[in-house]
Every structure is written in C-alpha cells, then in structure tokens.
Amino acid sequence: MKLSYRCPQCEQPHIGQQLADASSLNCECGWSRTIPADLMHDGRPTQCVVCGNADLWRQKNFPQGWGVLIVTIGAIISSIFYAYYQPLWAMGTLMIVALLDMGLYIWMPDVLVCYRCQSRHADVSTEGHPDFSHELFEKYRQEAIRQQQVERKD
Ligand SMILES: [Zn+2]
Ligand SMILES: [Zn+2]
Structure with missing residues (x-):
C-alpha cells in the first residue's frame, strides 16, 4: 500500500509512502502511529492508517487538473x-x-480516501468498497467544525 497523508501534528505532507513492511508511521516532528496488525482485509485496509477511522471512500487516483x-x-x-x-x-x-x-x-487505479483526515491509500484492492457519500462527508465536516470550536474555547 502507498499512503499519502498530512502529519496530524505538524501538517507536513507525506506523499506516496510505501508501507510494505512498515509497522508504524513516523514523522520528523516526532509524531508516530503504530500500524495495526489486522489492518488489511482481502487486500484492502479496514480503517484509515493515519487516524483509525473506518469510513473511507473510493476515488479515482486521477491527478486533479x-x-x-x-x-x-x-x-x-x-x-x-x-x-x-x-x-x-x-x-x-x-x-x-x-x-x-x-x-x-x-485505466487509472482507485484510491481509498479517509473522510476524517483525507489520507489517501493507494495500491490497494477497492473491490466492493462504497463510493463517495455526501452524507458521510457532511457528517465528518460538521464534526471537524465542532472540534475546532471546542479547541477555540480552550
Ligand atoms: Zn509531523
Ligand atoms: Zn484518517
């Protein structure tokens, strides 16, 4: 699997990182996350590698533009x-x-994108995976807004 994500701590982008034998994600800023052993099921991730969210949508890996x-x-x-x-x-x-x-x-392959953190999981099987859902996207967008408001109050 190839993973593209933004570090949740320092927001530095990591593009197309190969996860073949990796057991954890690491960023230069010190952020790290252990990759669960049971992550893959039938060649596709059951959750976002970066935030652990189970909702991912399927999208063409077609560079915008x-x-x-x-x-x-x-x-x-x-x-x-x-x-x-x-x-x-x-x-x-x-x-x-x-x-x-x-x-x-x-011809372009599919990627699985996380609704919560928008991490892209490429080089995976997307057979039978649900397509993009506006309802779910809206749910996570609202969640992110609420999160920001909570952080601002602190
Ligand atoms: Zn970082
Ligand atoms: Zn995520």
Whole structure:
C-alpha cells in the first residue's frame, strides 16, 4: 500500500509512502502511529492508517487538473482546425480527446480516501468498497467544525 497523508501534528505532507513492511508511521516532528496488525482485509485496509477511522471512500487516483488540461489542449487544437476550414479534423480532435479522457479514467487505479483526515491509500484492492457519500462527508465536516470550536474555547 502507498499512503499519502498530512502529519496530524505538524501538517507536513507525506506523499506516496510505501508501507510494505512498515509497522508504524513516523514523522520528523516526532509524531508516530503504530500500524495495526489486522489492518488489511482481502487486500484492502479496514480503517484509515493515519487516524483509525473506518469510513473511507473510493476515488479515482486521477491527478486533479489532468482532465482539464487534456480537454483544454484538445479545444485549442480543434479551434485551429476550424480556423483552417477543417471541420472534420476539428471534430476528430474533440472525439480523440473525449476517448483519451475516458480511457485515462478507466485505466487509472482507485484510491481509498479517509473522510476524517483525507489520507489517501493507494495500491490497494477497492473491490466492493462504497463510493463517495455526501452524507458521510457532511457528517465528518460538521464534526471537524465542532472540534475546532471546542479547541477555540480552550
Ligand atoms: Zn509531523
Ligand atoms: Zn484518517
């Protein structure tokens, strides 16, 4: 499994950390967390490695911005063809872009994201795992707001 997370203590990002034989997570600031021995079930984590939360959503590991970039480039090339009176090529370009976008989406692997701390668990099986739920996301968002208010009162 590859884990991407922000350290809960110092907020430093750790990107794509390989957890193959690791028994704990460690950050330079001194934060550490033991990885539970029974974490994996059928090749997928039963809880967030960073905060222990059991609610994770499945998401495509598609870098945000790629899709937009592909479509933008396609639109520019297509408009150049239009400018030179090549409507078939213009249409063709748009179709290729759409297929490329779709192909990338299908080909890209899934990651499991934690509702509470947004840690991303890649390189895991996501078979049968629930997709993103707005209700759950809202529940955790409210929880985070309440947490902040409590901290402010202290
Ligand atoms: Zn840290
Ligand atoms: Zn988490």
